[in-house]
Amino acid sequence: MTLQVFDLSAIRSGQAILHPTSLSIELGTRIGLVGSSGSGKSTLGHAIVDALRAQNKRVAHVPQSPDEALDPLRSFKFHWHEAERALDLAHDVSKQRTLFSALKIEDADLRKRPWSWSRGMQQRFVIAMALIGTPDLIVLDEPTSALDPIVAAKTMELLRDHLADKDVAMLLITHDLGLATQHVDRLIVLDKGKVVEDASTHGILVAPKSPAAKSLSTHRSWLSLPC
Numbered sequence: 001m002t003l004q005v006f007d008l009s010a011i012r013s014g015q016a017i018l019h020p021t022s023l024s025i026e027l028g029t030r031i032g033l034v035g036s037s038g039s040g041k042s043t044l045g046h047a048i049v050d051a052l053r054a055q056n057k058r059v060a061h062v063p064q065s066p067d068e069a070l071d072p073l074r075s076f077k078f079h080w081h082e083a084e085r086a087l088d089l090a091h092d093v094s095k096q097r098t099l100f101s102a103l104k105i106e107d108a109d110l111r112k113r114p115w116s117w118s119r120g121m122q123q124r125f126v127i128a129m130a131l132i133g134t135p136d137l138i139v140l141d142e143p144t145s146a147l148d149p150i151v152a153a154k155t156m157e158l159l160r161d162h163l164a165d166k167d168v169a170m171l172l173i174t175h176d177l178g179l180a181t182q183h184v185d186r187l188i189v190l191d192k193g194k195v196v197e198d199a200s201t202h203g204i205l206v207a208p209k210s211p212a213a214k215s216l217s218t219h220r221s222w223l224s225l226p227c
């Protein structure tokens with residue numbers, strides 16, 4: 001199955017921040033949505049989620065910070081049950097175990113409230129929650145930018161391993177081309193609310209065509225920069 005959205009656009013304060021954009025996403029593919037800050041990545045991500053949900057597709061969204069997804073006054077157990085209820089699913093202990101084990105939170109105490117877990121564990125819980133209903137697409141908006149680099153890398157690796165044999169498509173929103181290249185096969189480059197390039201990750205790395213892709217590519221090797 002292919003997920004398709006047509007002519008998504010957004011106007012804020014009289015300004016077009018997303019120009020009409022149509023996309024096709026094959027199930028099981030891993031796509032990066034990259035662009036500089038303010039290029040419209042989150043706007044497009046939300047528009048895709050809304051458009052696909054309107055088509056009754058199963059779409060999960062993981063925000064940048066677990067604070068956006070978790071109520072500080074509610075336990076993890078409450079959040080999990082709420083997520084199941086929202087999708088009309090009965091409580092499924094074996095699914096919960098599978099996801100907790102995949103995201104390495106199997107030994108965590110679910111009676112706790114969010115602040116008592118590390119940020120990395122919180123974000124892994126949010127990702128596990130997003131996968132409860134086995135979505136057609138999971139959209140992750142800068143999912144690891146609030147985490148330290150080691151925890152961030154590990155989180156993405158756990159997600160990659162879990163999705164490896166599944167038909168779930170992934171849209172990874174990031175301004176970090178280095179992170180994207182490790183996890184996606186296709187890159188969509190946004191600049192000023194327009195898709196300026198949409199090609200294989202390898203193709204864009206080897207021969208970026210647009211100024212935006214060239215700029216991202218030039219600045220991707222943080223490790224090689226002199227400190």
Ligand SMILES: Nc1ncnc2c1ncn2[C@@H]1O[C@H](COP(=O)(O)OP(=O)(O)OP(=O)(O)O)[C@@H](O)[C@H]1O
Nearest residue numbers: 012013017035036037038039040041042043044175
């Ligand atoms: N409510 C709003 N009113 C006016 N401008 C807005 C509004 N929401 C977003 N914008 C502008 O739209 C543009 C795109 O915003 P968006 O958050 O989608 O960018 P982004 O690529 O996700 O940026 P970042 O990497 O910083 O998260 C930005 O220039 C932003 O300032």
Ligand SMILES: [Mg+2]
Nearest residue numbers: 041042043141
């Ligand atoms: Mg954003």
